[in-house]
Amino acid sequence: MSQRHLRRFTDSRSAVRRTAVAGDARSDARGRLRTARRRWSAWTVVLGVLIAGCATNDLPQSALDPAGPVAASQDRLWDLVFWIAVAVFVIVQGMILLAVFRYRDRGGDDIPKQVAGNTRLELMWTVIPALILIGIAIPTVRTIFELARDPGDQALDVRVIGKQYWWEFEYLGDDGQGVVTANELHIPTGRAIALDMQSLSATQPDPGIEENPELGQPVSDGVIHSFWVPRLAGKQDVVPGHIRRMTIQADEPGTYPGQCAEFCGLSHARMRFQVIAHEPAEFEQWLADQTQPADAASGGLAAEGQELFQSQQCITCHAIDGYETAAGSAAEVRIGPELTHFAGRNTFAGGIFDVDDPEQLAAWLRNPQEVKPGSQMPNLGLSDEQIEALSAYLYTLE
Ligand code: CUA
Numbered sequence: 001m002s003q004r005h006l007r008r009f010t011d012s013r014s015a016v017r018r019t020a021v022a023g024d025a026r027s028d029a030r031g032r033l034r035t036a037r038r039r040w041s042a043w044t045v046v047l048g049v050l051i052a053g054c055a056t057n058d059l060p061q062s063a064l065d066p067a068g069p070v071a072a073s074q075d076r077l078w079d080l081v082f083w084i085a086v087a088v089f090v091i092v093q094g095m096i097l098l099a100v101f102r103y104r105d106r107g108g109d110d111i112p113k114q115v116a117g118n119t120r121l122e123l124m125w126t127v128i129p130a131l132i133l134i135g136i137a138i139p140t141v142r143t144i145f146e147l148a149r150d151p152g153d154q155a156l157d158v159r160v161i162g163k164q165y166w167w168e169f170e171y172l173g174d175d176g177q178g179v180v181t182a183n184e185l186h187i188p189t190g191r192a193i194a195l196d197m198q199s200l201s202a203t204q205p206d207p208g209i210e211e212n213p214e215l216g217q218p219v220s221d222g223v224i225h226s227f228w229v230p231r232l233a234g235k236q237d238v239v240p241g242h243i244r245r246m247t248i249q250a251d252e253p254g255t256y257p258g259q260c261a262e263f264c265g266l267s268h269a270r271m272r273f274q275v276i277a278h279e280p281a282e283f284e285q286w287l288a289d290q291t292q293p294a295d296a297a298s299g300g301l302a303a304e305g306q307e308l309f310q311s312q313q314c315i316t317c318h319a320i321d322g323y324e325t326a327a328g329s330a331a332e333v334r335i336g337p338e339l340t341h342f343a344g345r346n347t348f349a350g351g352i353f354d355v356d357d358p359e360q361l362a363a364w365l366r367n368p369q370e371v372k373p374g375s376q377m378p379n380l381g382l383s384d385e386q387i388e389a390l391s392a393y394l395y396t397l398e
Contacts, residue, residue: 060231060255060256060257061230061231061257061258061259062230062231063075063078063230063231063234064078065231066231066232067231067232067250067251067252067254067256068231068232068233068248068249068250068251069249069251070147070232070233070247070248070249071230071231071232071233071234073143073146073147074143074147074233074234076143077139077140077143080136080139081136084132084135084136088132147246147247148245150194151192151194151247152192154191154192155191155192155193155194155247156171156175156176156187156188156191156192156193156194157171157172157173157175157176157194157196158170158171158172158176158185158187158193158194158195158196159172159195159196159197159198160185160195160196160197160198160227160238161197161198161199161200162197162198162199162200162222162225162227162238162260162264162271163199163200163222163376164223164264164265164267164271164374164375164376165260165264165265165266165267165268165270165271165350165372165374165375166182166183166271166273166337166349166350166351167182167183167185167227167260167271167273167350167351168180168181168182168337168338169181169182169184169185171287172196175287176287177287177290177291178291179287179290179291180338181290181338181341181345182337182338182345182348183272183273183274183337183345183347183348183350183351184273184274184276184345184346184347184351185273185274185275185276186275186276186277186278186283186286186287187248187250187275187276187277187278187283188277188278188279188280188283188284189250189251189252189253189277189278189279189280189283190249190250190251190280191249191280192247192248192249193247193248193249194245194247195227195236195245195246195247195248196243196244196245197227197236197238197243197244197245197246198238198239198240198242198243198244199222199223199224199225199238199239199240200222200240222240222241223240223264223265224237224238224239224240224262224264225237225238225260225262225264225271226238226260226261226262227246227258227260227261228258228259228260228261229248229256229257229258229275230258231256232248232249232250232256232258232275233246233247233248235261235262237262238262248275250275250277252277253277253278253279253282254276254277255274255275255276255277255346256274256275256276256277257272257273257274257275257351258272258273258274258275259271259272259273259351260272265374266373266374267350267372267373267374267375270349270350270352270372270375271350271351272347272350272351272352273350273351274346274347274351276346289341289344290340290341293321293340294320294321294339294340294341294396294397294398295396295397295398298396300392301388301389301392301393302389302392302393302395302396303393304389304392304393305389305390305391305392305393305394306393308386308389308390308393309390309393312380312382312386312390313378313380314390316335317335317336317376317377318335318336318337318338318339319338319339319340320338320339320340320397321340335376336376336377339394339397340397341397341398342355342394342395342397343355343394343395343396343397343398344397344398348361348364349364349368349371349372349375349377350372350375352372353371358391358395361391361394362387362388362391364377365380365382365387365390365391366382366387367379
């Protein structure tokens with residue numbers, strides 16, 4: 001190889017090396033960037049989870065903020081189990097960390113002492129968990145029995161009926177005077193409310209439904225719902241063909257939101273409701289008002305709406321005092337909510353829309369299937385004028 005060739009050869013080799021080094025540096029940088037990004041993503045997730053646990057106010061559906069004796073006794077049980085779990089976590093993790101750091105491999109060839117079986121340790125890790133489980137089981141079973149106890153004659157009896165996708169509340173006994181509401185359970189404070197719960201389909205023979213194919217899909221049999229007002233009590237499944245009982249009670253007046261907590265179909269997420277607790281005297285007043293007939297529509301647009309209500313298919317499913325639905329007035333055949341005091345409610349359509357928002361009401365009347373898929377409310381093909389008239393009528397129903 002001539003000097004010239006040799007130089008060129010060396011030059012090209014170092015050029016290759018330079019390129020390789022630059023390439024290494026680039027891929028190193030890329031690798032570092034990737035690691036940094038992964039680390040940031042991991043921290044963001046951890047931080048997000050931690051921060052989510054920091055909210056302290058405006059938690060209308062926190063089971064950790066009980067608002068009555070039933071929820072409070074369930075919460076006490078939760079606290080007990082939580083702190084036991086924290087203690088177990090700290091002790092077990094502490095021992096793992098101790099083992100990892102204190103007995104880590106420090107180089108050298110020493111092989112640790114080999115052991116097989118340790119009776120004392122094995123007894124310990126059998127007996128201690130058994131004691132923990134017994135410690136949790138005793139208060140749990142005691143609480144279950146306490147909560148299942150009949151609240152007695154003082155309680156207000158209310159029948160809760162889960163339907164697709166809304167809740168109906170019927171006040172039973174002399175106290176209740178047969179008042180029926182939808183998606184709003186009004187209760188007095190400081191008094192046990194005994195709930196008789198069931199799931200009914202609106203499927204009982206209803207000539208209106210069968211003769212009007214445009215009234216929508218054939219109505220299915222009842223499905224399982226779950227009644228859940230986190231601040232007042234734990235969940236209770238509502239099962240077709242069974243009566244389930246539970247007691248709730250609120251200490252303070254207020255609005256306690258609840259929701260269906262068991263997947264029950266397309267609009268399961270739109271099956272919400274409110275429990276509204278009043279001072280006892282205020283509650284009695286509310287109940288008395290509910291027994292009053294709806295305000296009669298007073299001419300004009302509202303009267304037009306009233307006429308529409310009766311001539312359209314509305315009356316097939318919705319009762320307003322004085323009118324029964326086409327199928328009668330029993331809970332089994334009430335397909336849609338009773339509307340006597342519609343305008344006095346906060347929400348409608350399973351607690352998802354504001355009664356006070358005329359646009360939401362219009363959207364619902366125009367195309368219920370769009371705003372609440374799978375609901376039993378069919379698209380009625382109403383014109384804007386009809387919607388306006390019906391709304392005007394509904395807003396007279398204080
Ligand atoms: Cu009803 Cu989910």
